[in-house]
Amino acid sequence: MARSGADPIYWDDAYAIALLLKASHPDAEPADVDHATLKQWVIALPGFSDDPDMTRAEWLDDIQCEWLEIGGLK
Secondary structure: OOOOOOOOEOOOOHHHHHHHHHHHOOOOOHHHOOHHHHHHHHHOOOOEOOOHHHOOHHHHHHHHHHHHHOOOOO
């Protein structure tokens, strides 16, 4: 999923982040990804433009829930 020219993404863009995570980590089980790993994966996404240190646990939970809902499970 290319994001060149796309809007920047921020911590609270849970759905957009979940879509990108599904594309970039297709073999991952979202429920098994710990917050530290999830944070690193989000920061590494193309278009991520937020402050890496400003994350909140509830945002990571929201991202993980969205990822599960869009079919992250195998």
